[in-house]
Amino acid sequence: MPDLKIGVIKAILTLEQAAESSERMCVRYVYRAKRWDHITLYLNRAQLLRVETRRKITTLCLLFKILSSQCPSYLSNKYNFRSSIVSRVTRAHDLLHVLAHIITESYSILYNLSGTLFHIPFLTLPLSLLSQCP
Structure with a gap:
């Protein structure tokens, strides 16, 4: 039987990664940044905090x-x-x-x-x- 704690931790990490990924995609869309551009510059410009x-x-x-x-x-x-x-x-x-x-x-x-x-x-x-x- 799989350990419930490990499954919940993996689900939380997956949700964190999905939230960070969607935040990066939104900032790239707004500033029309390429995938290989660093996103920190645009986050600082928009005065946004990371998730x-x-x-x-x-x-x-x-x-x-x-x-x-x-x-x-x-x-x-x-x-x-x-x-x-x-x-x-x-x-x-x-x-x-x-x-x-x-x-x-x-x-x-x-x-x-x-x-x-x-x-x-x-x-x-x-x-x-x-x-x-x-």
Whole structure:
């Protein structure tokens, strides 16, 4: 029996590649660029972000909404702040959060989310969870 996690990861990578490819094709169409021309110049000229960068920004905005509004409660309850867990003085900032595991309903896969001061990894959630946020 094939592993469901590997299949979902491959499907996500395929969707990412398809989104990036369609973005490049649209920019090439608008600027009438050839296939062998580098697309970065045209993306900078149009002041467009790459799909991956836009997705990271959207994910961070969603995380900010969840933490600031505490809604939806089933997601906001999964986050624990370091200041409420560790009582001793550490080098880490109090607002630096340690995130718990989140089990998505549609895929039933554990996403281990961890945030640090300089690096916040990409978070993938199904659209059904994203649409329930205000």
